[in-house]
Amino acid sequence: MPVITFANTKGGAGKTTAVLLLATELARQGYRVTILDADPQHWISRWHEISGHVANISVIDFVTTASLPQHISENKQNTDYFIIDLPGARNPLLATAVGLSDHVLIPIQGCAMDARGGAQVLELLQYLADKAGIKIGHSVVLTRVNSMVTTRALQLVKALLNERHVPVLDTAIIERSAFRDIFDCGGTLHTMDPTRVSNLDKARENALCFAEEIIRKVPGRLPVAVRLANAMGRAA
Numbered sequence: 001m002p003v004i005t006f007a008n009t010k011g012g013a014g015k016t017t018a019v020l021l022l023a024t025e026l027a028r029q030g031y032r033v034t035i036l037d038a039d040p041q042h043w044i045s046r047w048h049e050i051s052g053h054v055a056n057i058s059v060i061d062f063v064t065t066a067s068l069p070q071h072i073s074e075n076k077q078n079t080d081y082f083i084i085d086l087p088g089a090r091n092p093l094l095a096t097a098v099g100l101s102d103h104v105l106i107p108i109q110g111c112a113m114d115a116r117g118g119a120q121v122l123e124l125l126q127y128l129a130d131k132a133g134i135k136i137g138h139s140v141v142l143t144r145v146n147s148m149v150t151t152r153a154l155q156l157v158k159a160l161l162n163e164r165h166v167p168v169l170d171t172a173i174i175e176r177s178a179f180r181d182i183f184d185c186g187g188t189l190h191t192m193d194p195t196r197v198s199n200l201d202k203a204r205e206n207a208l209c210f211a212e213e214i215i216r217k218v219p220g221r222l223p224v225a226v227r228l229a230n231a232m233g234r235a236a
């Protein structure tokens with residue numbers, strides 16, 4: 001079961017939002033997801049509280065540097081993906097979480113392009129590779145991108161980062177009110193009312209593309225029952 005960490009030492013980059021979008025989409029596809037909430041603002045835990053039971057999602061709150069490895073080993077058997085939400089500040093948890101991860105996702109606010117918080121994470125990954133020979137897969141995901149930004153402009157930003165050998169996901173997370181509202185109303189993009197939330201279809205499509213790209217990069221194993229049901233669905 002892969003461990004995926006969202007890291008950027010700057011608050012407001014869109015980490016917690018991206019965690020929730022990925023977790024809820026993976027859960028919808030049948031993966032059992034455990035979210036480790038290490039964000040002192042506890043947004044994910046609050047979302048979980050107001051949502052009530054969400055199929056395939058467990059949330060562990062108050063995760064610390066000391067407790068993190070234990071949470072992972074204790075929940076291995078019943079989890080297909082672990083997702084770690086980190087604080088938006090430089091913190092000892094960062095190195096611990098990164099060290100336990102199969103993939104680190106670095107959300108960088110697309111339009112602001114204030115990449116300093118992301119650069120600190122990339123520096124840590126480089127340090128681990130150089131000094132300890134520990135190579136951890138990672139990618140930048142551009143977040144909160146204005147829906148008016150053209151594909152061409154986005155391609156330019158991606159090319160710029162790629163030139164510096166920074167891998168960037170093809171899917172950018174667009175600035176959508178649905179991604180904000182989900183924290184207020186609980187549930188998922190698929191329990192929201194499309195007549196009340198603007199561009200909900202586009203938001204769902206965006207979250208799906210984002211999750212599919214991550215599944216391709218960091219494949220998890222669906223539980224046997226889900227694989228069977230999917231196979232029977234395909235055969236029918």
Ligand SMILES: Nc1ncnc2c1ncn2[C@@H]1O[C@H](COP(=O)(O)OP(=O)(O)O)[C@@H](O)[C@H]1O
Nearest residue numbers: 011012013014015016017144174175176179180
């Ligand atoms: N894609 C998005 N669309 C709309 N609002 C967003 C998006 N990503 C983040 N936000 C908003 O920006 C603020 C900071 O985002 P958050 O995910 O909490 O960042 P971080 O966890 O990095 O501090 C929140 O108010 C959140 O609702």
Ligand SMILES: [Mg+2]
Nearest residue numbers: 015016039088
């Ligand atoms: Mg956060």
